[in-house]
Amino acid sequence: MSSKPSANECRIAVSSMGGTLGSKVGPMARCTHFLIFEGSPENYKVVECRSKGAPDEKGPNAAQNVSKMQVGTVITGTIGPRAYKILKDAGINVKAGCSGTVADAVKKCAAGKLKECKGATYAGKTI
Numbered sequence: 001m002s003s004k005p006s007a008n009e010c011r012i013a014v015s016s017m018g019g020t021l022g023s024k025v026g027p028m029a030r031c032t033h034f035l036i037f038e039g040s041p042e043n044y045k046v047v048e049c050r051s052k053g054a055p056d057e058k059g060p061n062a063a064q065n066v067s068k069m070q071v072g073t074v075i076t077g078t079i080g081p082r083a084y085k086i087l088k089d090a091g092i093n094v095k096a097g098c099s100g101t102v103a104d105a106v107k108k109c110a111a112g113k114l115k116e117c118k119g120a121t122y123a124g125k126t127i
């Protein structure tokens with residue numbers, strides 16, 4: 001019996017250093033935008049990261065915000081332990097250690113080339 005993925009599983013959020021497909025994938029704590037993809041790499045919307053101006057707790061604040069966007073997967077450069085826990089507790093898959101453009105990261109994810117991370121990362125290394 002095959003199961004149909006839920007709508008959330010088909011939604012992907014990418015932490016980005018800008019609001020375009022050509023922007024670089026950014027770390028969760030320093031991203032300026034999230035690009036939210038639904039169903040295909042051509043169907044996306046841009047959401048400004050509300051925690052970018054916060055004096056501290058930027059990573060956890062960004063994770064809290066993105067967890068409310070009903071996504072199944074987050075693609076990011078790096079992620080700290082508190083932000084990682086927030087996303088995992090919300091049932092969101094985290095694919096960290098990503099680099100390059102948002103467009104490249106989404107294509108790799110769609111092709112199954114990005115691995116789910118098992119914990120917080122810094123510079124692509126699990127701690």
